[in-house]
Amino acid sequence: MIEAVLAVEDLSISFGGLHAVDAVTFTAERNRITTVIGPNGAGKSTLFNLISGALTPVRGHVRLDGIDVTGAPPNRMLSAGLARSFQITSLFFGLTVAENLRLAAQRLEPNLRLWLPTGRSRRARERVRSLLDQFGLADKAQYPAGALSHGEQRRLEIAVALAAEPKVLLLDEPTQGMSHGDTELTATYVRKLAQSVTVLLIEHDIGLVMNLSDKVVVMNQGRKIAEGPPAVVRADPAVQSAYFGHA
């Protein structure tokens, strides 16, 4: 059996009377792509916020390699090996592409390096170079992030999340607002990523989900309604009714 890197158990939060995420349990296996799908308002992004430490759950646990990290703040989550990207691009727009990546890679360096000249952080610099190549942004390295096209910004968003070499990478709608061509390109990047990192994905493009994912978790109204390989989930009647509309 393949080892679960990320285990989410009974995770819950409510806002007022609304159970935004209600007793969600699932696992993500090492170096596989697990995709969370569901209609708008199903609680997917809230689930990501709970896992990544942006929100504190009222109940339940998040375990990373067996270690309970429930309710840890985002900076501790990153040290524990969990990083995320955002649905709404969240970069340092005034800074160069290279500097965005260097900031994100700084965690690879010991804390002492925070007080030495930036050029001395060699490991971070090498990481930046490899990410620039990996994501096809090398020729834009010295451009301000704000000057990139939407597709390039979305790619940089993934690269920034990946910079600190996390074990688990949460990607919140990486193809949001992308053209068909860019979506395909992003899919190939994500597939390549999964060779070395566990990917948890939120995605709306069903075609993409079905051909990219090793496992699909379906949410509706805060609850998990199905979990399994794409083909199995697609055939599930509960999913059919919630996700593809009532027959």
Added chain:
Amino acid sequence: MHDALTLDARANHWLALALGLACIGTACIGYAIGDTFYLRLATEALIFGGLALAVDILLGYTGLLSLGQALYFGLGAYVSAVTLIAFPSFWTAMGAALATGLFGGLIGGLIANRVRGVYFALITFGMAQVAAKAIYNTRSLGASDGLIGVPVLDVNLGIVTVSTASPVGFFLLALGVVTLLYALCSYLMDTPFGRLLIAIRTNEARVPFLGFRTTTLRLGSFVLASCVASLSGALYPMLRGFVSPELLFFSTSGNAVITVILGGVGTLVGALYGSIIFTIVKSVIGSWTEHHLIVIGILFMAVVIFLPKGLMGLAQPLMRRMVHRGKP
């Protein structure tokens, strides 16, 4: 290989060098013609330039508008004055001011950093007002009259001894202290720590997801700024022989913000240029009319509208081209 921000910092170093040379030139001329008034004024400009550096750390790098940086400047000045009256030693006074900056900054930072934006500005303003009023009403600190009778010092620098009574000597000493503060600030702003402060200014929400605690970083920035302000303030009683509660008033804090905006936010060296321009404008126009605040207000508005990047917005592109030349 250096990145764009490091090269920008280098461009600023050339401007700082130009300023330093101009200061030494001024000192020579002042010494030759036996001037006292203008050298004292120039020394004051440097001292308030140190306060402006502190404001720029917060405003230009971390994105925090402090309307009460005079709190630390004034505390540094008072601690220095009290220390000098009891025990006339330059190094003891500077050490006491540094300790004040550290502890005061830690306490003030823990309070002010709980909030952001306008509320941060109001809290810093409020803290400075409270301290100013407390000192204003403390008889043992001279109350509203301030503390007079700070003795003239002989500062032993190892190779030479400088008297604070010597206009040119103390001017050069203040230049040395402010240069060290500038060097410290620009060094720190070019480390990953400084870059994270810039990241906070740009997009604070993302920084925790890069693995860093923003509260710690902002506290670090606040303590650095309070130490810089406090050490600058410590020079003031050595220059003037007295301290007064006005040093902690809003006018001092507000002037420091105006200074930074005149010079150019987020450049450090702009704070020093801004302070010199501000001091010249204030005293030259002040000698014509007592309504010099009107002129400063108009000048400030003109800069904000026509030179949003301040004076450095004009000078920096030139320097940058010089420094970047021949580099990728």
